Structure formats: structure tokens, C-alpha cells
Amino acid sequence: MEAYDLNTPIDVELLLARHREANGWMQLSRAISLVENAAPLDVVIPQADRRVHCVGVTGPPGAGKSTLIGRLIAAYTETGARVGVIAIDPSSPLTGGALLGDRLRMEEYLNCSGVFVRSMANRGSRGAIAAATHNVARLLEASGSFDIIVIETVGAGQTEVSIAALADTVLLVTIPGLGDAVQTIKAGSVEVADVVVVNMADRPGAAEAARHFKLSFGRALPVLQTVAIDGRGVGELKAALDQRWEQLSCDRALDIRRSKAATAEAAWIAEEWVRACASGFDSDASATQRERVGSILKEAHTTWHD
Ligand SMILES: Nc1nc2c(ncn2[C@@H]2O[C@H](COP(=O)(O)OP(=O)(O)OP(=O)(O)O)[C@@H](O)[C@H]2O)c(=O)[nH]1
Numbered sequence: 637m638e639a640y641d642l643n644t645p646i647d648v649e650l651l652l653a654r655h656r657e658a659n660g661w662m663q664l665s666r667a668i669s670l671v672e673n674a675a676p677l678d679v680v681i682p683q684a685d686r687r688v689h690c691v692g693v694t695g696p697p698g699a700g701k702s703t704l705i706g707r708l709i710a711a712y713t714e715t716g717a718r719v720g721v722i723a724i725d726p727s728s729p730l731t732g733g734a735l736l737g738d739r740l741r742m743e744e745y746l747n748c749s750g751v752f753v754r755s756m757a758n759r760g761s762r763g764a765i766a767a768a769t770h771n772v773a774r775l776l777e778a779s780g781s782f783d784i785i786v787i788e789t790v791g792a793g794q795t796e797v798s799i800a801a802l803a804d805t806v807l808l809v810t811i812p813g814l815g816d817a818v819q820t821i822k823a824g825s826v827e828v829a830d831v832v833v834v835n836m837a838d839r840p841g842a843a844e845a846a847r848h849f850k851l852s853f854g855r856a857l858p859v860l861q862t863v864a865i866d867g868r869g870v871g872e873l874k875a876a877l878d879q880r881w882e883q884l885s886c887d888r889a890l891d892i893r894r895s896k897a898a899t900a901e902a903a904w905i906a907e908e909w910v911r912a913c914a915s916g917f918d919s920d921a922s923a924t925q926r927e928r929v930g931s932i933l934k935e936a937h938t939t940w941h942d
């Protein structure tokens with residue numbers, strides 16, 4: 637196996653060309669590793685010939701996200717669609733239990749052609765995770781090997797905010813008995829949701845939870861019920877996702893969404909940069925706040941290389 641030098645710029649076009657020539661996922665996997673480990677802002681992913689729906693799946697731990705993604709993989713591959721999945725590991729070490737769990741549940745689909753599942757460690761700052769995941773998602777799109785891309789992430793803390801910047805559609809997976817929808821609204825995932833699923837609808841309270849969600853939104857939002865373990869409601873979910881993609885694909889809706897998302901991501905990176913500059917800053921006790929802000933911004937600007 638040839639060695640790559642991470643200090644030399646990555647030729648993504650070349651990596652993708654190798655992937656297209658090769659039969660199977662190995663070259664794509666290697667390309668992802670390189671992109672994932674490189675400084676995210678130094679990586680330039682070529683424009684895809686055809687844009688692919690990128691669905692971000694978020695929700696509380698154990699809500700059934702992986703099981704549901706497994707069902708969606710089956711539903712999409714049945715129609716001949718090729719599916720790429722990125723699972724963002726919530727617990728950092730790559731061999732973590734959560735990840736292994738994800739792998740096992742998705743395992744049965746891994747051998748079919750047209751399905752590619754890849755996990756990424758959730759390390760670094762929010763901006764860094766978002767930027768690296770963004771690059772990998774765009775790489776999958778540019779590879780031309782997929783018709784849909786799914787990113788699974790646990791909606792805890794900051795990650796679920798990032799998912800809105802990564803995905804064209806945010807699918808919020810929740811379950812009955814979480815108290816009520818307010819809990820999830822407080823958790824912050826609801827503002828970014830484009831489609832909501834109340835999974836584990838085989839448990840009591842699913843219809844009520846779905847009603848709560850419908851009422852809680854000030855906007856029209858599909859709220860569906862699924863039972864991921866037996867596949868109930870998955871056909872409807874697929875239809876809702878496809879309808880959403882159709883809507884995004886007409887006019888400039890997708891361009892606008894992606895451009896806003898990229899701007900949000902850039903803002904986090906800029907914020908992190910400014911914070912890093914500020915942490916090494918030693919200002920005069922008599923300085924005014926205006927002077928401090930000005931100095932920090934000046935420092936951030938002079939140390940930033942375009
Ligand atoms: N009763 C019931 N159990 C389900 C359903 N969907 C998933 N489960 C079970 O719930 C457990 C958690 O499912 P996962 O798919 O791993 O959930 P997850 O959201 O991916 O979990 P994390 O990735 O750890 O956050 C598993 O034991 C599933 O078999 C459902 O619709 N009904």
C-alpha cells in the first residue's frame with residue numbers, strides 16, 4: 637500500500653479518479669481518511685456533476701436512529717438507489733461501544749453493493765467537526781457513487797446544531813414518553829428539523845407525541861410515526877424525504893440552503909479563530925472594551941492567512 641504524505645496537498649480529483657477506476661469501496665475509504673485527517677480548510681472538494689440529497693439524522697441517544705437508517709437503506713436500495721452513510725461517533729474512541737452497536741445494526745446491509753457505511757470520530761471543536769464532516773459528505777457526493785447520503789449524529793449539545801449546516805434535510809428522530817415535545821424543543825433540535833419522526837410507535841403515547849410535535853411548530857412540518865424494528869412507517873418516511881428533495885431541487889432552494897449552511901459553518905470557524913486569538917491576549921487593565929474588541933479583531937485579521 638503506498639504511503640501518503642499528509643503535508644502535501646491532497647489531490648481530491650486524483651483520489652476520486654482512482655475510486656472510479658477501482659471496483660469497490662477501498663479507494664473511496666482511503667480518500668475519506670485523507671480528507672478527514674487533513675486541515676479542513678485546505679481541502680477543496682470538486683463540484684459534483686449531480687447533487688445528492690444529504691439527510692442528517694439526529695435525536696436523543698437510543699431513539700432508534702441507526703435501526704431506522706438501516707430500514708431506509710433497505711427502502712432505497714430496493715429502488716436501485718445507492719446509499720452512503722456517515723455515522724458520527726458520539727463517544728470519541730473509534731472502537732467505542734456506541735459505534736460498534738451502529739456497525740452491527742447496519743452490518744446486514746454492508747455487503748450489498750451500492751451501500752457504503754463509514755464512521756467518523758467526533759473530535760475537535762464544533763467548527764472542526766462540521767468542516768471535516770462537510771468535506772466528507774461533499775466527497776461522497778462528488779464521487780458520483782451515491783443517490784442519497786445519510787449522516788447519523790446524536791443530538792446532544794452542539795452537534796445537532798451542526799447537522800443543520802451539513803445536511804440538506806434534518807430528520808429529527810424522537811420517541812414517545814420523553815415527557816412532551818417541549819423536552820426536545822429545549823434540547824434545541826426542533827428549530828433545525830425539516831422532518832420529524834416519532835419512532836417506537838409500537839409503544840404507548842406515540843400518537844400523542846406526534847400531535848404535540850405538530851402543535852409545537854409554528855410552521856408546516858411533516859411529523860411521522862415509525863416502528864424501526866419492523867419497518868412500519870418507513871415507506872411514508874421515504875416518501876416524505878423524497879418530496880422534500882423534490883422541493884429543494886426546484887428553483888434555487890438548494891443553492892440557498894447550502895450557501896446559508898456554509899456561511900454558518902464559516903462563522904463558527906471564524907468565531908473559533910477569534911477566540912483562539914483572544915486567549916493569548918494580554919490587554920492593559922485601563923483599556924476600554926471597544927479597544928479590546930478592536931485589538932482582538934486586528935490580531936485575528938493579521939494572523940489569518942487567506
Ligand atoms: N420497541 C422498539 N424498539 C426499537 C425501535 N427502533 C429501535 N429500537 C431499539 O432501540 C434500541 C436502540 O436503537 P438504535 O437504532 O441503536 O438507536 P440510536 O438512536 O441509533 O442509538 P445511538 O446511536 O446510541 O444514539 C435498539 O435495541 C433497537 O432495537 C422501535 O421502533 N420500537
Ligand SMILES: [Mg+2]
Pocket residue numbers: 701702703738788
Ligand atoms: Mg446509532
